[in-house]
Amino acid sequence: MKGLVFREFLSMVEKEYGYETVDSIIELSQIHSKGAYTRVGTYPHHEMFALVEQLSKMVDVPEKRLLYLFGRFAFNSFRKGYPAFFEGKKSSFEIFTDVEGIIHVEVLKLYPEAELPTFETNLVNNNEMTMVYRSSRKMGDFAEGLIAECIQHFNEKANVEKKDLEQNGSVVLFTIRMMHE
Ligand code: HEM
Structure with a gap:
């Protein structure tokens, strides 16, 4: 999955839940990239699901709803x-x-x-x-x-x-x- 999609996701999280939440979900999801996405880079899509999973736990919103x-x-x-x-x-x-x-x-x-x-x-x-x-x-x-x-x-x-x-x-x-x- 392209870095630009990850960056969009993290900017949505920042807008809705603040920068600390961005930091925490990156930390908790233990993803290899550590959230350092460049727009043109390509990263494993399971990182997206790991971030969504952590966000879901943290803000108590179902994963499906967050993806929507x-x-x-x-x-x-x-x-x-x-x-x-x-x-x-x-x-x-x-x-x-x-x-x-x-x-x-x-x-x-x-x-x-x-x-x-x-x-x-x-x-x-x-x-x-x-x-x-x-x-x-x-x-x-x-x-x-x-x-x-x-x-x-x-x-x-x-x-x-x-x-x-x-x-x-x-x-x-x-x-x-x-x-x-
Ligand atoms: C309503 C119209 C659209 C629908 C339903 C749609 C659907 C999707 C879906 C579901 C994905 C996720 C990948 C997957 O499921 O395998 C995706 C990825 C993507 N789409 Fe679309 N798309 C739409 C319009 C657009 C538009 C207007 C752009 C603008 C350029 C765009 C650019 C992309 C990009 C860059 C990705 C990510 C590919 C990657 O990360 O490797 N899409 N699209």
Whole structure:
């Protein structure tokens, strides 16, 4: 996992819980990098789970919830960091359609060692889209946060249903239904 993702995570922790908490979770998780992440470096993704586990214990928020909130936070930094992907886009469905074939493809060009999930996206009708997430990293909760924040970014209201297609979380089906008032 790229250092920039770790750095985003630690800046979320700092913003929400303060610098001492950042220090403590790095210390307690006994990770090899000791939290010294450079944006372009690549680090074992289990360090992310170790940090999330310690944070969860410390602030008493479930790990799944923390990964979801991190997805929401990360969406905004991705959006600000890579505005080109959002130019001229009018809806979250347009972004979801682009993730697999355009956005993550560009990410791989920038960072050839990036470890990305795959998404199979299907527009069922104008109000409904399905996305099948696949990744050995099992970060469906993070994906859910990214999806939720993207919907919010476009001022849309939608219901997002998340269903594990593999019990271990490596394959997840999202069904996104727009709600119109
Ligand atoms: C709502 C749209 C998006 C979704 C659902 C999505 C989903 C994900 C997920 C779930 C991961 C974690 C890796 C895994 O599960 O295997 C990931 C990683 C990543 N995504 Fe996306 N993504 C979205 C948009 C973007 C955008 C706009 C960018 C901007 C460039 C981006 C850049 C990245 C990067 C840099 C990583 C980390 C790769 C690594 O650390 O090796 N994503 N994405």
